[in-house]
Amino acid sequence: MAAPAETGGRDLRLERVTKRFGTFVAVDDLSLTIPSGSFFALLGPSGCGKTTTLRMVAGLEEPTAGTILIGDDDVTNAKPYKRPVNTVFQSYALFPHLDIFENVAFGLRRRGGKQIKAQVDEALELVELGGMARRKPAQLSGGQQQRVALARAIVNRPAVLLLDEPLGALDLKLRRQMQIELKRIQTEVGLTFVHVTHDQEEAMTMADTIAVMNGGHVEQMGGPADLYESPQTTFVANFLGQSNLIRAAVSGKSGDDLVLEVHGQKVAMPAARRASGTDDLLIGVRPEKIQLAQPGESTEGFGSNALPGGVVTDASFTGVSTQYLVRMPWGQELMVFAQNLGAAGLLRPGSKVDLHWDPAHTFALDGSLDANAGVAHEGATPVPVG
Amino acid sequence: MSAAQGIGVGEQQQLEDDQHDSGSSAPTQPGRRRATPYLLLLPGMAWLTIFFILPIATLLSTSTQTRPEGAEIGVYTQTFRVANYTDTLSEYATVFARSFTYALIATVLALAISYPLAYAIAFKVGRWRNLLLVLVVAPFFVSFLLRTVAWKQILADEGWVADALRTLHVLSPDGRIINTAPAVVIGITYNFLPFMILPIYASLERVDPRLMEAAGDLYANALTTMRKVTFPLSLPGVVAGTLLTFIPAAGDYVNSALLGDPVHTTMVGNVIDSRFLKVVDYPTAAVLSVSLMVSILVLVGLYIRRAGTEELV
Ligand SMILES: Nc1ncnc2c1ncn2[C@@H]1O[C@H](COP(=O)(O)OP(=O)(O)OP(=O)(O)O)[C@@H](O)[C@H]1O
Ligand SMILES: [Mg+2]
Numbered sequence: 001m002a003a004p005a006e007t008g009g010r011d012l013r014l015e016r017v018t019k020r021f022g023t024f025v026a027v028d029d030l031s032l033t034i035p036s037g038s039f040f041a042l043l044g045p046s047g048c049g050k051t052t053t054l055r056m057v058a059g060l061e062e063p064t065a066g067t068i069l070i071g072d073d074d075v076t077n078a079k080p081y082k083r084p085v086n087t088v089f090q091s092y093a094l095f096p097h098l099d100i101f102e103n104v105a106f107g108l109r110r111r112g113g114k115q116i117k118a119q120v121d122e123a124l125e126l127v128e129l130g131g132m133a134r135r136k137p138a139q140l141s142g143g144q145q146q147r148v149a150l151a152r153a154i155v156n157r158p159a160v161l162l163l164d165e166p167l168g169a170l171d172l173k174l175r176r177q178m179q180i181e182l183k184r185i186q187t188e189v190g191l192t193f194v195h196v197t198h199d200q201e202e203a204m205t206m207a208d209t210i211a212v213m214n215g216g217h218v219e220q221m222g223g224p225a226d227l228y229e230s231p232q233t234t235f236v237a238n239f240l241g242q243s244n245l246i247r248a249a250v251s252g253k254s255g256d257d258l259v260l261e262v263h264g265q266k267v268a269m270p271a272a273r274r275a276s277g278t279d280d281l282l283i284g285v286r287p288e289k290i291q292l293a294q295p296g297e298s299t300e301g302f303g304s305n306a307l308p309g310g311v312v313t314d315a316s317f318t319g320v321s322t323q324y325l326v327r328m329p330w331g332q333e334l335m336v337f338a339q340n341l342g343a344a345g346l347l348r349p350g351s352k353v354d355l356h357w358d359p360a361h362t363f364a365l366d367g368s369l370d371a372n373a374g375v376a377h378e379g380a381t382p383v384p385v386g
Numbered sequence: 387m388s389a390a391q392g393i394g395v396g397e398q399q400q401l402e403d404d405q406h407d408s409g410s411s412a413p414t415q416p417g418r419r420r421a422t423p424y425l426l427l428l429p430g431m432a433w434l435t436i437f438f439i440l441p442i443a444t445l446l447s448t449s450t451q452t453r454p455e456g457a458e459i460g461v462y463t464q465t466f467r468v469a470n471y472t473d474t475l476s477e478y479a480t481v482f483a484r485s486f487t488y489a490l491i492a493t494v495l496a497l498a499i500s501y502p503l504a505y506a507i508a509f510k511v512g513r514w515r516n517l518l519l520v521l522v523v524a525p526f527f528v529s530f531l532l533r534t535v536a537w538k539q540i541l542a543d544e545g546w547v548a549d550a551l552r553t554l555h556v557l558s559p560d561g562r563i564i565n566t567a568p569a570v571v572i573g574i575t576y577n578f579l580p581f582m583i584l585p586i587y588a589s590l591e592r593v594d595p596r597l598m599e600a601a602g603d604l605y606a607n608a609l610t611t612m613r614k615v616t617f618p619l620s621l622p623g624v625v626a627g628t629l630l631t632f633i634p635a636a637g638d639y640v641n642s643a644l645l646g647d648p649v650h651t652t653m654v655g656n657v658i659d660s661r662f663l664k665v666v667d668y669p670t671a672a673v674l675s676v677s678l679m680v681s682i683l684v685l686v687g688l689y690i691r692r693a694g695t696e697e698l699v
């Protein structure tokens with residue numbers, strides 16, 4: 001029987017893990033360290049290898065190459081039932097012939113634990129299903145089944161809990177509710193959660209650390225704010241929120257700032273925020289960081305970077321903000337989110353505007369990267385980059 | 387006639403039908419709609435009446451007939467002699483016991499062979515699955531009788547099976563397999579194997595492999611996964627398979643006739659066969675038939691109730 005899992009000090013490490021299906025590389029030389037007790041999110045588009053990665057950690061798939069360690073134990077080739085890992089499956093995979101109580105007790109019974117009833121009751125309380133113990137899975141709603149799947153995994157107090165898009169089937173409201181619930185449970189019981197999702201908002205609200213995956217490898221890893229404010233690749237810039245990426249060339253330095261030439265205009269940014277050593281860059285600004293001013297209007301308090309000569313081509317009011325599309329003189333359309341402060345009126349399509357932003361809100365990426373990488377999943381049409 | 391007129395007429399008729407329920411031809415009439423299921427049942431009911439209910443009634447009636455003093459062979463009259471049952475059953479008690487014992491052993495053997503095979507076909511053989519299924523069904527292309535005769539050759543005294551067993555000293559030098567109880571049980575097991583394999587396979591194939599993965603994830607090794615997840619989920623197939631094997635096996639007479647011994651391995655089926663067709667003792671044959679049917683029904687009823695409490699999904 002597997003040793004009972006103890007938490008604390010047992011980091012999950014993947015070292016140069018590769019998984020091939022035939023000639024297709026699903027996971028490509030992946031290295032990750034997930035600290036014990038953290039809430040880690042694997043975020044990426046469909047087919048990027050998230051589930052495959054989880055399955056290798058759970059032991060349901062054998063890596064073609066590489067090592068998986070939990071604490072100091074090499075579990076690369078250990079049978080699933082010998083690993084201190086439990087999974088909340090995307091499909092829940094509840095046992096239809098067992099009632100809720102027995103589903104949750106399944107892992108405890110296999111390890112021959114004591115006080116099974118007390119532990120199961122506690123786990124069911126945690127997911128607020130105390131009264132449902134004697135029902136069969138088929139008699140529960142989708143959201144309730146999901147919570148049973150969660151209780152069934154958590155009750156074992158595994159060193160690592162794997163969650164494979166556990167909220168995928170839920171409606172938005174239940175989803176938000178369960179996100180808060182999951183986060184609370186994780187904080188309460190202090191397990192390591194590895195949460196797979198392709199919902200970026202979900203990853204950002206819940207995780208301490210996010211790894212953005214693309215095509216079998218990790219594009220970038222870091223805290224949600226870190227990833228959002230300082231993406232290192234165009235894929236991350238576009239996949240996590242939206243970005244305006246504009247061609248720029250380094251033209252000089254002024255103190256700690258880098259001076260760039262953008263279609264004939266000079267803009268500045270902190271040199272430290274430059275992610276690439278090349279002189280040919282793609283600079284990025286998030287749409288909500290840009291402020292619009294009509295020519296002649298006061299720009300007091302606006303950021304010192306300015307790109308004049310824009311024309312509003314589309315304005316859509318969403319309540320919290322207004323989303324503008326602004327066509328720049330070089331033909332590119334940039335996106336601007338203006339917060340609805342009630343003071344300024346709506347700009348109509350056709351209005352001439354200048355764009356202003358703070359140099360500190362600029363990030364700079366390697367100019368040879370595909371500026372549209374990671375865009376398609378949002379359903380947006382790629383915009384030509386000037 | 388315009389469409390509007392057509393609808394008008396239809397409605398008119400429907401009103402009338404609601405009053406006297408005279409089955410007319412418009413498909414929307416409620417009376418006809420209520421009658422449709424019964425009409426659909428009609429051919430089946432007729433079939434059942436002619437080929438099941440009437441024969442059973444005849445059988446029951448024959449079972450209490452007696453032969454009048456001095457009557458010709460094969461002439462019986464109805465005297466409602468219920469003692470026919472006690473007489474016959476006490477005479478053939480051992481034959482009954484033997485039939486059910488053989489059927490039970492054959493069913494258990496068939497289950498032991500079929501479950502691993504069905505499991506392998508469902509989960510382990512990959513692209514060979516269809517070929518193996520065809521092989522399971524392939525014996526049906528040859529007549530039941532011929533296949534049993536083939537076993538007669540295989541198990542014969544000079545056959546290779548007997549030879550091999552003698553060489554291994556499992557069988558004494560003058561020991562034999564053919565014309566013994568094991569030969570009959572082997573024959574029954576073989577003949578009903580596909581009836582066991584197919585339902586179990588069908589059940590296993592519907593078991594979601596992700597549930598087995600989930601069991602592994604929850605610390606169950608392969609054996610425990612089988613015991614706690616796969617087997618319980620395949621129970622409907624096991625129940626169906628054992629019934630499909632046990633019921634015909636209990637009434638079988640071909641295997642005993644061809645592979646057995648005329649005295650020591652006689653099954654109920656053989657007695658019924660000889661009473662009906664050779665001795666022309668209809669009441670005894672009828673008593674045996676009815677008793678066999680009732681005891682199978684009772685056994686099956688008990689079995690299903692027991693299996694039902696195991697929480698079939
Ligand atoms: N058993 C398999 N055989 C062959 N290819 C596979 C197998 N399992 C996964 N793949 C391929 O590996 C790639 C990664 O699959 P994976 O299930 O890990 O994606 P994912 O990131 O979880 O996607 P999603 O968000 O859609 O669940 C996919 O292109 C998939 O087609
Ligand atoms: Mg997946």
